Amino acid sequence: MEPRPPIKHSSIAAILFLFGILGLVCAGAYFSGELGQLLSGSSTQSQPPRPGLVPFGQRQDPLPGLEEADAPLGKPAPLERTSTSYKFLAVKEDGTPLAYSPCRPIHYVVNSALAPPSWQPLVEEAVRQASVATGLVFIYDGPSTEIPSPNRSGYQPTRYGDRWAPVLIAWSTPEQVPRLTGQTVGLGGSSSIGLSNGYKAYVTGTVSLDAPQFAGIMDASNGNEIGVAVIMHELGHLVGLDHVNDPRQLMFDQASWVRQYAAGDLTGLAKLGSGPCSKDF
CATH class of the missing domain: 3.40.390.10 (Collagenase (Catalytic Domain))
Known part of the structure; x- marks a missing residue:
């Protein structure tokens, strides 16, 4: 069997260069969270998007806190006299009535x-x-x-x-x-x-x-x-x-x-x- 010709220095450099590029790609994929997807073939995200990051038009509710102040915007008028002749449509578990937030209009x-x-x-x-x-x-x-x-x-x-x-x-x-x-x-x-x-x-x-x-x-x-x-x-x-x-x-x-x-x-x-x-x- 004839001996193989020695590998030229330029070929060795090219191979090392390719391995270096591959290493960078894998490192980048690892740190970006994509390596598992590349290995498994899955294109789905490993974690669901955080609340508030769902694009407008795809949410079921608006973003929370709109116009909500840190304190009530107003106060009920002072009562000249009180009476028990009232009833609420719904009461929460703590006994308080279900109501609108007084801190937003x-x-x-x-x-x-x-x-x-x-x-x-x-x-x-x-x-x-x-x-x-x-x-x-x-x-x-x-x-x-x-x-x-x-x-x-x-x-x-x-x-x-x-x-x-x-x-x-x-x-x-x-x-x-x-x-x-x-x-x-x-x-x-x-x-x-x-x-x-x-x-x-x-x-x-x-x-x-x-x-x-x-x-x-x-x-x-x-x-x-x-x-x-x-x-x-x-x-x-x-x-x-x-x-x-x-x-x-x-x-x-x-x-x-x-x-x-x-x-x-x-x-x-x-x-x-x-x-x-x-x-x-």
Whole structure:
């Protein structure tokens, strides 16, 4: 067998150079976390993306903490007298009512397509009264074409941007909102979020008003006063009050002569405006 020719110095240098390059590639892959993927053939990430890094449009909830201050934005008006004639729609495990965070504003929009011409001062006065009683800050974001739905999503980035959807106040019909069938003039309520640390809070809601019945109310001599009271009643539900059996309260479960929040209503509303802050939702 003929002896092999000796390897030239240039060939040795080339081989060493190639091994050096391969070593750098493997080192780079190791330190970047890709070596395991290269060896196994997997292209999936070894760890899920951290919360907050999911691209906008792929999240189910907005980024937490938007507009959340370190302290409540307002305080409930002082109570001249208290009353036990109030009831909450939901109570948490610690006995406190489920409520909106007082440390961020409640944004709202209005669908006025079926509303009476004088709807705006009615809504503004009702919202003002609810804000004074709770200390919660409400911000009007303008008109909306959204129609009330029992399955309304609390996060609608296409319509409202990367935030919790604003509260929707809308004049509707029993055809659109079947629960308005009969003598029900309005409906109000909110959707809540629960976090792994046990925190719960309302994040958005809807007030639906029966347009035909509301038009009849506005035809009365004191129609504006009654109209404001109806919206105040539904805003009471929105922020967390339930019906009561006391006919002296605005949250009485039947039509009555009461036109303003009474002692029981105000006591409950003050408690609903005194919840904790949270930057976690």
